[in-house]
Amino acid sequence: VTASRRSRVLTYGAGVLVLLIAIFPVYWMVNTSFRRAIDIQSPDPSFFPSPGTLENYRKVFDTEFFWTAARNSLMVTLLTVGLALLVAFLAAVAVSRFRFRGRKSFIVAILIIQMIPAEALIISFFKVLDGWHLINTIIGLTLTYLVFVLPFMIWTLRGFVANVPRELEEAAMVDGSSRIRAFFTVTLPLVAPGLVATSIFAFILTWNEFIYALVIMNRPEHQTLPVWLQAFNEGARGTDWGGVMAGSTLIAIPVIAFFLLVQRWVTSGLLAGAVKG
Amino acid sequence: MATRVGSPTRIQIGAARARRRRVRGLPYLLVAPAALLLGLVLAYPLVRLGVLSFQEYGLRQQFGAPADWVGLDNFRRILGDGEFWSVLWRTVLFCLSTVALTMGVALAVAVLLTRVPRHLRLAMLSGLLLAWAMPPLTATVVWQWMFDTQYGLVNWLLTRLGGDFAGHSWLAEPLSFYSVAAIIVVWMGVPFVAITLYAAMTQIPRDVVEAAAIDGAGPWARFRDVTVPLLAPIIAILTALSILWNFRVFTQIYVLQKAGGVTEETNVLGVYAYRIAIGENRFDTGAAVAIVMVLLTLLLTLVYLRQMVRTEEL
Numbered sequence: 001v002t003a004s005r006r007s008r009v010l011t012y013g014a015g016v017l018v019l020l021i022a023i024f025p026v027y028w029m030v031n032t033s034f035r036r037a038i039d040i041q042s043p044d045p046s047f048f049p050s051p052g053t054l055e056n057y058r059k060v061f062d063t064e065f066f067w068t069a070a071r072n073s074l075m076v077t078l079l080t081v082g083l084a085l086l087v088a089f090l091a092a093v094a095v096s097r098f099r100f101r102g103r104k105s106f107i108v109a110i111l112i113i114q115m116i117p118a119e120a121l122i123i124s125f126f127k128v129l130d131g132w133h134l135i136n137t138i139i140g141l142t143l144t145y146l147v148f149v150l151p152f153m154i155w156t157l158r159g160f161v162a163n164v165p166r167e168l169e170e171a172a173m174v175d176g177s178s179r180i181r182a183f184f185t186v187t188l189p190l191v192a193p194g195l196v197a198t199s200i201f202a203f204i205l206t207w208n209e210f211i212y213a214l215v216i217m218n219r220p221e222h223q224t225l226p227v228w229l230q231a232f233n234e235g236a237r238g239t240d241w242g243g244v245m246a247g248s249t250l251i252a253i254p255v256i257a258f259f260l261l262v263q264r265w266v267t268s269g270l271l272a273g274a275v276k277g
Numbered sequence: 278m279a280t281r282v283g284s285p286t287r288i289q290i291g292a293a294r295a296r297r298r299r300v301r302g303l304p305y306l307l308v309a310p311a312a313l314l315l316g317l318v319l320a321y322p323l324v325r326l327g328v329l330s331f332q333e334y335g336l337r338q339q340f341g342a343p344a345d346w347v348g349l350d351n352f353r354r355i356l357g358d359g360e361f362w363s364v365l366w367r368t369v370l371f372c373l374s375t376v377a378l379t380m381g382v383a384l385a386v387a388v389l390l391t392r393v394p395r396h397l398r399l400a401m402l403s404g405l406l407l408a409w410a411m412p413p414l415t416a417t418v419v420w421q422w423m424f425d426t427q428y429g430l431v432n433w434l435l436t437r438l439g440g441d442f443a444g445h446s447w448l449a450e451p452l453s454f455y456s457v458a459a460i461i462v463v464w465m466g467v468p469f470v471a472i473t474l475y476a477a478m479t480q481i482p483r484d485v486v487e488a489a490a491i492d493g494a495g496p497w498a499r500f501r502d503v504t505v506p507l508l509a510p511i512i513a514i515l516t517a518l519s520i521l522w523n524f525r526v527f528t529q530i531y532v533l534q535k536a537g538g539v540t541e542e543t544n545v546l547g548v549y550a551y552r553i554a555i556g557e558n559r560f561d562t563g564a565a566v567a568i569v570m571v572l573l574t575l576l577l578t579l580v581y582l583r584q585m586v587r588t589e590e591l
Contacts, residue, residue, distance in 0.1 A: 015393040015401055018386055022404035022468065026411060028430065029419045041428055087310045094307035106308060113319060115578040117525035119547035120567040121319075123554040124326035128318075147319040150311055208412040210528050215555060226414045233418055234535050241422050248415040259410035 029252070032245040033057070040241050056246035060232075065220050066247075069228035072217070075138050076224060077206045080145040081199050088150055089195065092157035097166075107158075114151045122215050129216060136222045144212050149202040156201075160194030161187070200258050207255055225251050326571075329564035336558040351565035360541075361549075361566065368545040371455060372523040375462045379519050380512070382463060383470035388500070390475040402472065409468035417532045420461045424448075426537075448537040455543070461529045466522070470515050477511045478504065520577055525570070527551075546570045 032040060033056050034049035060066055095103055125144060126135070134140030164187050172182035210226040217223055223231065229247045236244055330351050332344040355361040386405075390398055411419075423430045424447045435442040448454050481504065489503045505512070527547040534540050534548070544552065546566065554563025 011389065011392045012394070012397065015389050015397045018389060019397070019401050019404045021464070022401070022408040025416065025419045025423065025464070026407050028423060029415070032422065043433075045428075045430055045433055087314060090307040091311035094304040098304035098307075100301070100304040103304070106312070109315075112575075112578075113315065115521065115574060116323070116571060117521075117547070117574050119525045119527045120550065120570040120574070121322055121326060122551055123560055123563045123567055124322040124329060126555065127329065127560065128322045128325055143314075143318045147315055150315060154311060208414065210414045211531075211551075215551075226412065229414060229418065230532060230535070233421075233532070238425055238427065238536075241425070241428065244418060245422065248418050252410075252412055252415045255412050256407065256410040260406060 026252075026256075029245050029248050032241055033249045035242060037240070037242055056242035057250075059240075059243050060246045060250065063228075063232060063243075063247075065223060065228055065231075068221055069223045069225045072138065072222060073207060073225040076141050076145065077203055079138065079142045080149065080206045081202045083142070084146055084149045084153055084202050085195060085199050087146070088153035088157055088198065089191075091150075091154045092161050095154070096158045096162040110151045110154055114155070118148055119211060122211060125212065126215050134216075136217055136219050141213060141216050141224070144216060145202075145206045145209065149205055153198045153202060156198050157191070157194050160191050164190045200261060204255055204259055207251075323571075326564050326567055329560055330568045332561055334561040334564070339558060339560070347561070351561045352569075355562060355565050355569070364544050364546060364549045365569075367543075368524065371459070371526070371545060372520060375459050375466070375523045375526075376516060376519045378459065378463045379466040379470055379523075380516055383467045383474055383515075384512075386467060386471040387474035387478055390471070391478055405468035405472055408464060409472075411465070413465065413528045414532065416465055417461055417529045420457065420464070421532065421536050424457050446537065448533055449539065451539065451542045454533060454538045458526075458529050458533055462523060462526060466519060470519065473511065473515060474508065477508055481507050517577070521574060524574060524577065 031047065031049050034052040034054070035046070036051065036053045036055065039046055039051075091106075094100070095107055129135050129140045129144070132140070134143070168186050168190075169182045172186045173179060177185065208226065209224075210230070213224040213227045214230070217227060220231070229244070229251060232247055233244050331346060331348060332338075333347045333350075334344050338344045386401075390401060393401065408416075424432075426432070426444055426446045429447075431447070432442040432445050435445075447457050485507070486499055486503055489499050494502065525547055526545055530538075530543065530545050530548050531551075534543055540552070547570065550563045550566040550570065553566065554560050
């Protein structure tokens with residue numbers, strides 16, 4: 001009995017340790033962002049933001065290019081998500097509702113494309129976009145992000161569309177609805193969760209992306225938020241952790257919020273795919 | 278109007294045919310935007326990368342000089358370059374060790390999740406989600422701050438525990454540089470793998486495990502001989518995915534290099550190709566390195582793809 005009790009205590013302790021390691025860096029980021037420079041640079045760290053300050057955030061808002069970076073990030077993200085949603089949904093309907101020549105090759109191509117490491121294509125993207133005069137433009141970066149989120153979105157939405165029973169649509173059409181009406185009243189509401197999940201996924205990828213933004217948007221006034229943060233971080237050279245952490249917090253908060261919304265679909269989708277076989 | 282049997286039928290047949298023809302064209306119309314985008318903005322750069330790797334393309338060509346074909350020269354150059362091999366070796370080693378760590382830790386966390394009481398399990402799952410949700414760049418910057426030479430928490434903690442770590446620089450020496458990078462990569466990689474494994478474990482039928490217990494199998498034997506074999510397919514997929522992700526690691530290395538790492542001794546393939554091409558304007562050599570990276574990835578992917586194609590009907 002004592003042995004099993006000891007193992008239960010050990011298990012509990014290990015669980016608490018995992019929890020602490022998982023959340024501590026996030027906590028430390030937020031904590032530092034609210035602390036005064038003098039406290040951050042004291043030999044003994046304090047684990048609570050008291051006395052706290054909003055000075056770090058004020059400094060970030062006053063930084064050159066923070067607001068332009070926020071605007072660029074927002075524009076690229078919204079454009080990418082909107083366009084990707086439309087394009088991916090149309091393609092998903094095609095591959096899950098129709099049998100046509102080239103369908104299978106299209107799906108296999110989508111699968112293989114997802115495996116190509118984006119990091120290896122930076123050089124040629126730079127060359128190609130440079131040739132099209134799209135370096136340092138929102139359009140250039142949006143096109144880049146579009147092709148990186150499309151394969152995943154088509155692949156996921158394809159499952160959602162396939163799960164809508166064709167009979168439901170046909171029943172609506174028999175009742176006198178047109179094909180288009182049947183689509184809007186029957187199919188779309190059933191696919192909505194998939195659309196929400198994949199668009200949030202695209203949002204997270206686009207909002208977080210660092211490497212392509214670094215290469216394609218290489219002038220300060222065209223930076224996105226991650227590139228701005230890294231420039232700020234490099235410029236501070238370890239002397240302004242309060243400011244850097246305030247910037248990090250501002251960038252991370254929308255992602256964390258959206259991610260917590262979407263993760264249920266991501267894990268269950270992956271699991272469904274893996275267990276089926 | 279009264280309809281005769283003959284002609285209207287023909288009209289109906291004609292209309293049906295036209296509709297079918299329209300429907301036959303419809304799927305192509307629907308995939309067209311996606312296919313066009315992927316072809317123009319993804320496949321074309323990929324081809325361009327291949328072309329670049331067979332050309333001489335440096336600063337002169339960047340300013341308009343014609344690019345000459347040089348055959349396999351670029352590949353010969355990198356394969357004959359000791360630095361390329363040490364970068365490749367480093368990348369593989371970093372990838373394999375972080376994947377092994379990620380899978381080991383994640384498996385342990387998943388087992389823990391099945392053992393702890395409900396309230397702790399919910400707290401752990403939320404905590405893992407939080408870590409999972411952190412953007413890679415901000416996560417790296419936060420860890421950089423915790424490992425900071427002067428005011429970093431890690432140095433403070435290790436000094437309090439009796440070590441002499443005041444003013445210790447973690448990024449100056451390659452091995453400790455890679456340890457910090459590995460901690461960041463594993464911290465970011467474990468939540469997804471652990472949650473997925475945990476979800477898969479909850480799907481294992483209870484009676485299978487109980488039957489093994491009745492047959493006299495201890496907890497460790499049950500885990501090794503029942504749980505792990507049942508989870509093998511998903512463990513394989515997760516390992517393949519982690520290998521793919523960690524092989525292309527870029528952000529963590531790039532940021533830590535900027536924070537004081539010695540660039541030449543800490544490059545991995547992605548960063549190396551980037552530095553050669555964008556930093557030194559040697560687009561040809563950079564492209565050759567990138568091509569090697571793509572080929573190695575596709576090789577690794579074959580396993581994953583086969584599994585994927587087998588489990589999902591297309």
